[in-house]
Amino acid sequence: MTALHEDDFPEPVAKDHDRVATIAGAVHTILGALGEDPGREGLKQTPERVAKALIYLTQGQKNPLSSAVGEALFTSDNDELVVVRNIEFYSLCEHHMLPIIGHVDIGYMPQGKVLGLSKLARIVDLYARRLQIQENMTQQIADAVQRVTGARGVAVQVRAAHMCMAMRGVEKVNSETITSMMLGVLRDDPQTRNEFLQLIAQGRK
Numbered sequence: 001m002t003a004l005h006e007d008d009f010p011e012p013v014a015k016d017h018d019r020v021a022t023i024a025g026a027v028h029t030i031l032g033a034l035g036e037d038p039g040r041e042g043l044k045q046t047p048e049r050v051a052k053a054l055i056y057l058t059q060g061q062k063n064p065l066s067s068a069v070g071e072a073l074f075t076s077d078n079d080e081l082v083v084v085r086n087i088e089f090y091s092l093c094e095h096h097m098l099p100i101i102g103h104v105d106i107g108y109m110p111q112g113k114v115l116g117l118s119k120l121a122r123i124v125d126l127y128a129r130r131l132q133i134q135e136n137m138t139q140q141i142a143d144a145v146q147r148v149t150g151a152r153g154v155a156v157q158v159r160a161a162h163m164c165m166a167m168r169g170v171e172k173v174n175s176e177t178i179t180s181m182m183l184g185v186l187r188d189d190p191q192t193r194n195e196f197l198q199l200i201a202q203g204r205k
Helices: 018-034 046-057 064-070 119-127 136-149 190-201
Strands: 073-074 082-093 097-109 114-115 153-162 178-182
Touching: 018 046, 046 082, 064 119, 064 136, 082 119, 082 190, 097 119, 097 136, 097 190, 114 119, 114 136, 119 136, 136 153, 136 178, 153 190
Parallel strands: none
Antiparallel strands: 073 114, 082 097, 097 153, 153 178
């Protein structure tokens, strides 16, 4: 994932002056409460930078599912399993507002319609870019793919590192959390479910 420069935020974020000002004011107060001098050289622009970053990182909560999918749903006779794996994501945990960084694997069994492959990644971003917990995000992604495609079955697996576990608390840097959600035939048919699990496991140690 490429890091964003402060001037690289999308126009809606950069132009959201009222929210930027409100959040920046709060960050200025927090810096002071931490014993910092918000007026020193290294922190002068920090409140505004943090405000823009937080708005960008939580923009998914304001956007509808249609914004991620557009018109990229196509008629298809294919009824075999479609899998896109290792979709990178980052989110913020709703308990500490610290990063969650990981990958999502998605599989679905089409039923007359297939979704443009890049739209699966956009669905992941839609639900990752908000204050989240991994368990809810996993279910939201699966439900969204099912709702959009009308698939006979959907499977989602999420693997992520939680900075709230690595940087504070138990401080377990190498821990990984894995969650999954299976719907339809991918939940009910062991053979189909195993096919998905085998495909996403290929090449992993």
